[in-house]
Amino acid sequence: MIDMPIAKSKMKQSSILHKLRLLIVLTFALMVGLLLVPELAAQQRLLKLAIPLGLPADTWSYYVPRTNPMTEAKIELGRKLFFDARLSADGNVSCASCHDPKLAFGDAKPVAEGISGKLGSRNSPSLLNAMFYPNQFWDGRAEGLEDQAIQPLTNPIEMGNASYDQVVARLKTLPEYRAEFLSVFGGEVTIARVGQAISAYERTLVSGDSPFDRFNAGDQSAMSDAAKRGLTVFRGRGRCSRCHSFSEALPFFTDFQYHNTGVAMNDPRYDKLSRIAFDAVDTEQAKDVIDRLAQQPGGEELGRVRFSYVVFDIGAFRTPTLRNIALTAPYFHDGSARTLADVVKFYNEGGKMNVAREWDLAPLALTDQEQRDLVAFLESLTGKLPESVVSQNR
Ligand code: HEC
Numbered sequence: 001m002i003d004m005p006i007a008k009s010k011m012k013q014s015s016i017l018h019k020l021r022l023l024i025v026l027t028f029a030l031m032v033g034l035l036l037v038p039e040l041a042a043q044q045r046l047l048k049l050a051i052p053l054g055l056p057a058d059t060w061s062y063y064v065p066r067t068n069p070m071t072e073a074k075i076e077l078g079r080k081l082f083f084d085a086r087l088s089a090d091g092n093v094s095c096a097s098c099h100d101p102k103l104a105f106g107d108a109k110p111v112a113e114g115i116s117g118k119l120g121s122r123n124s125p126s127l128l129n130a131m132f133y134p135n136q137f138w139d140g141r142a143e144g145l146e147d148q149a150i151q152p153l154t155n156p157i158e159m160g161n162a163s164y165d166q167v168v169a170r171l172k173t174l175p176e177y178r179a180e181f182l183s184v185f186g187g188e189v190t191i192a193r194v195g196q197a198i199s200a201y202e203r204t205l206v207s208g209d210s211p212f213d214r215f216n217a218g219d220q221s222a223m224s225d226a227a228k229r230g231l232t233v234f235r236g237r238g239r240c241s242r243c244h245s246f247s248e249a250l251p252f253f254t255d256f257q258y259h260n261t262g263v264a265m266n267d268p269r270y271d272k273l274s275r276i277a278f279d280a281v282d283t284e285q286a287k288d289v290i291d292r293l294a295q296q297p298g299g300e301e302l303g304r305v306r307f308s309y310v311v312f313d314i315g316a317f318r319t320p321t322l323r324n325i326a327l328t329a330p331y332f333h334d335g336s337a338r339t340l341a342d343v344v345k346f347y348n349e350g351g352k353m354n355v356a357r358e359w360d361l362a363p364l365a366l367t368d369q370e371q372r373d374l375v376a377f378l379e380s381l382t383g384k385l386p387e388s389v390v391s392q393n394r
């Protein structure tokens with residue numbers, strides 16, 4: 001009983017002390033906060049990308065998702081991740097191993113070579129202007145860049161990690177990444193944020209201002225006579241623009257669709273698999289049969305049908321953009337065409353016959369001159385790299 005007043009006064013004292021301490025902490029936090037404001041603003045500054053001649057700025061903006069705005073700090077984080085081999089299981093493979101800025105973000109190999117020299121089955125596509133594809137990969141199996149960007153991490157023949165958790169755990173042990181994720185995203189490393197940062201970087205990889213773009217903008221001297229004749233063949237007798245289509249809003253020389261030109265016939269296992277798939281589509285067993293075929297050796301050559309189950313997509317692959325095509329040999333999803341002249345020869349022969357070949361591909365009977373002109377036209381589609389990439393390449 002006697003102790004009570006003392007205890008009360010102690011309590012009062014300690015509550016005053018407590019409030020004082022809180023005040024000091026708050027004042028301190030406010031001061032630090034004020035100091036950080038300019039830096040925070042810098043972290044959240046949106047990139048103003050210079051869109052090159054020939055590419056529509058509207059289309060570019062359209063392809064930047066509202067959920068993943070392009071802040072400068074995020075792009076820088078994405079660039080670091082893109083070039084960091086510590087993202088792979090053995091520390092030797094980065095995204096740039098197969099998408100090398102010095103090779104127009106391809107690798108100049110027929111098919112990709114991943115972890116421990118393991119060979120994939122597909123040609124590494126250039127990432128220049130890849131952001132404009134509504135679906136990613138030769139068969140369009142990824143929805144968008146965010147979805148695509150994390151898949152190589154756990155691909156056993158690309159970067160070889162056992163799981164996304166493994167990648168995230170490794171990044172969390174690296175203090176520089178912990179700090180940077182916190183400042184860019186206001187939180188810890190997650191696999192979705194890894195995908196967002198890399199995608200933001202990839203959306204800076206736009207390329208235009210090619211001789212064709214300058215010609216198209218009115219400079220008659222920008223393209224050689226051979227290239228101009230090639231353009232006529234491209235649109236006319238070559239019938240290339242039927243699939244490699246061009247419009248002001250989508251000037252990428254692709255219809256973003258999937259076609260069977262017969263490239264898959266290069267794989268001797270494809271013919272049998274495609275015939276079984278052909279008999280199965282439009283039946284109730286279609287999905288079961290095609291899922292099973294897809295797992296067999298050579299099953300990847302079935303292409304788009306593995307995801308769509310429709311007859312036209314058997315052996316069908318996405319029409320690639322032709323911008324910068326002269327920089328990204330060898331060609332086709334399997335890297336089977338060594339040069340552009342080989343590609344033109346392939347079309348001149350009508351592609352390769354198979355059960356689901358596009359119905360109106362036919363031998364073109366182009367003269368040698370027309371074929372050379374077509375190649376000259378394709379070469380006129382080589383654009384400029386973004387300035388940020390040029391300065392890094394130096
Ligand atoms: C071992 C080589 C290799 C590595 C490493 C690699 N890629 Fe790829 N990349 C490929 C190949 C091969 C394809 C095409 C695969 C397919 O279509 O099935 C591809 C496709 C892509 C595409 C789709 C482009 C298009 O035209 O559809 C994007 C985007 C991409 N990679 C980004 C990345 C990113 C980001 C990383 C790192 C996280 C990465 N890649 C790591 C080889 C690689």
Ligand code: HEC
Nearest residue numbers: 238239240243259263317318319320331332333343347358
């Ligand atoms: C029926 C649609 C279609 C037509 C017509 C067509 N293409 Fe293609 N093109 C494609 C598809 C689909 C691919 C990818 C094929 C594959 O790898 O399996 C492709 C690939 C290419 C490639 C290789 C691209 C790369 O990144 O590897 C070039 C070059 C090319 N076509 C040029 C032409 C030219 C030149 C013509 C006209 C002579 C033409 N195409 C006609 C659909 C077509």
